[in-house]
Amino acid sequence: xxxxxxxxxxxxxxxxxxxxxxxxxxxxxxxxxxxxxxxxxxxxxxxxxxxxxxxxxxxxxxxxxxxxxxxxxxxxxxxxxxxxxxxxxxxxxxxxxxxxxxxxxxxxxxxxxxxxxxxxxxxxxxxxxxxxxxxxxxxxxxxxxxxxxxxxxxxxxxxxxxxxxxxxxxxxxxxxxxxxxxxxxxxxxxxxxxxxxxxxxxxxxxxxxxxxxxxxxxxxxxxxxxxxxxxxxxxxxxxxxxxxxxxxxxxxxxxxxxxxxxxxxxxxxxxxxxxxxxxxxxxxxxxxxxxxxx
Amino acid sequence: xxxxxxxxxxxxxxxxxxxxxxxxxxxxxxxxxxxxxxxxxxxxxxxxxxxxxxxxxxxxxxxxxxxxxxxxxxxxxxxxxxxxxxxxxxxxxxxxxxxxxxxxxxxxxxxxxxxxxxxxxxxxxxxxxxxxxxxxxxxxxxxxxxxxxxxxxxxxxxxxxxxxxxxxxxxxxxxxxxxxxxxxxxx
Numbered sequence: 001x002x003x004x005x006x007x008x009x010x011x012x013x014x015x016x017x018x019x020x021x022x023x024x025x026x027x028x029x030x031x032x033x034x035x036x037x038x039x040x041x042x043x044x045x046x047x048x049x050x051x052x053x054x055x056x057x058x059x060x061x062x063x064x065x066x067x068x069x070x071x072x073x074x075x076x077x078x079x080x081x082x083x084x085x086x087x088x089x090x091x092x093x094x095x096x097x098x099x100x101x102x103x104x105x106x107x108x109x110x111x112x113x114x115x116x117x118x119x120x121x122x123x124x125x126x127x128x129x130x131x132x133x134x135x136x137x138x139x140x141x142x143x144x145x146x147x148x149x150x151x152x153x154x155x156x157x158x159x160x161x162x163x164x165x166x167x168x169x170x171x172x173x174x175x176x177x178x179x180x181x182x183x184x185x186x187x188x189x190x191x192x193x194x195x196x197x198x199x200x201x202x203x204x205x206x207x208x209x210x211x212x213x214x215x216x217x218x219x220x221x222x223x224x225x226x227x228x229x230x231x232x233x234x235x236x237x238x239x240x241x242x243x244x245x246x247x248x249x250x251x252x253x254x255x256x257x258x259x260x261x262x263x264x265x266x267x268x269x270x271x272x273x274x275x276x277x278x279x280x281x282x283x284x285x286x287x288x289x290x291x292x293x294x
Numbered sequence: 295x296x297x298x299x300x301x302x303x304x305x306x307x308x309x310x311x312x313x314x315x316x317x318x319x320x321x322x323x324x325x326x327x328x329x330x331x332x333x334x335x336x337x338x339x340x341x342x343x344x345x346x347x348x349x350x351x352x353x354x355x356x357x358x359x360x361x362x363x364x365x366x367x368x369x370x371x372x373x374x375x376x377x378x379x380x381x382x383x384x385x386x387x388x389x390x391x392x393x394x395x396x397x398x399x400x401x402x403x404x405x406x407x408x409x410x411x412x413x414x415x416x417x418x419x420x421x422x423x424x425x426x427x428x429x430x431x432x433x434x435x436x437x438x439x440x441x442x443x444x445x446x447x448x449x450x451x452x453x454x455x456x457x458x459x460x461x462x463x464x465x466x467x468x469x470x471x472x473x474x475x476x477x478x479x480x481x
Contacts, residue, residue, distance in 0.1 A: 276451045
């Protein structure tokens with residue numbers, strides 16, 4: 001069994017607990033254990049970097065150092081946590097001065113960071129470490145007829161991490177196909193959901209959410225799959241506000257890709273946290289079941 | 295008498311750790327403005343803002359809402375043909391405006407960010423209910439009601455934490471932060 005240090009991040013404690021549950025449940029099916037990082041701290045989202053860069057990297061480095069002490073590679077399910085961890089890891093490795101500053105601070109918590117680990121997003125574990133073929137082989141309930149919009153969002157693909165394709169990535173589509181579902185051609189799949197602007201510049205963020213929802217509906221999707229808690233909350237929990245603001249009547253379920261994958265793997269809905277949505281996906285799932293019955 | 299750095303030099307200096315090119319390499323092509331998903335809501339497009347930095351129009355640059363409306367989606371950064379990390383330029387301006395307290399009272403971003411960082415320094419983890427007042431009291435009555443309604447629905451689904459989380463080794467954590475920035479005992 002392969003083991004990773006799992007950094008859930010603040011959102012996954014409550015707001016996106018279903019992402020936490022479904023990540024743990026789905027990886028288990030592939031003999032992967034996500035061991036929650038002991039005493040982790042907030043990664044700082046984008047906001048530490050607005051205030052102080054060195055502080056931001058130090059706080060990220062504390063989490064990396066805890067994982068390194070355990071001898072485990074680092075997995076984050078949240079795109080912002082992932083981006084922060086990825087670049088902190090890369091920059092500390094290449095910048096001895098930054099490393100010295102950070103290790104001087106980490107000493108206070110009996111930690112040192114050498115830079116001997118890899119940082120992954122949970123979707124990379126499925127796309128690269130497990131692979132579509134292996135996913136397919138474990139699918140017991142292929143989601144035939146389900147049309148899913150793969151929503152990449154920003155920070156999984158941007159900034160570019162290591163020379164990978166960022167203008168036309170396909171790994172999310174491949175995962176959806178492996179589940180037996182159909183990835184729709186979702187033109188705005190790389191467009192930003194507004195992120196924390198939902199709190200700081202609400203009119204801008206609601207308009208950004210509106211554009212994405214409209215595009216997903218126009219592309220014929222039954223639901224949107226996300227890989228980030230902030231994208232999920234913006235696209236789902238703010239749908240009512242978008243409807244009130246723009247006179248629309250959107251009702252588009254937004255699930256974590258791990259929840260949808262979990263269904264395909266035959267994991268009971270409850271263990272995937274399905275049922276905590278504000279826009280219920282239940283009607284679509286029952287439609288899917290009745291199609292199967294026929 | 296010693297000469298003072300220009301505004302554009304100050305910004306380049308603050309971006310010493312950036313992995314992109316300095317703003318003076320901008321060719322004013324507008325790819326950033328064409329890519330930006332928030333551009334409609336900005337006082338100045340990213341292209342114009344960079345031009346203004348290079349022209350040392352300090353007051354006008356800092357008065358524009360552009361950098362606080364950047365969602366850090368990095369779409370401009372990855373497409374810039376001059377390889378300027380434009381999102382990082384926006385981060386730099388945010389820091390500059392917080393450190394120098396030059397931001398407009400109408401913007402929620404600066405207060406939100408400072409409250410966020412204070413929350414982390416105090417407890418090690420983020421806690422949504424403490425952050426909410428920094429933006430909710432800046433809203434009109436209608437938006438406030440909508441926001442409260444959304445929060446209530448999330449709470450009913452068990453998606454809002456009741457108690458603020460806190461890390462175990464908080465003392466060490468705060469001592470660690472003290473080696474980076476000065477923090478008081480009370481915060």
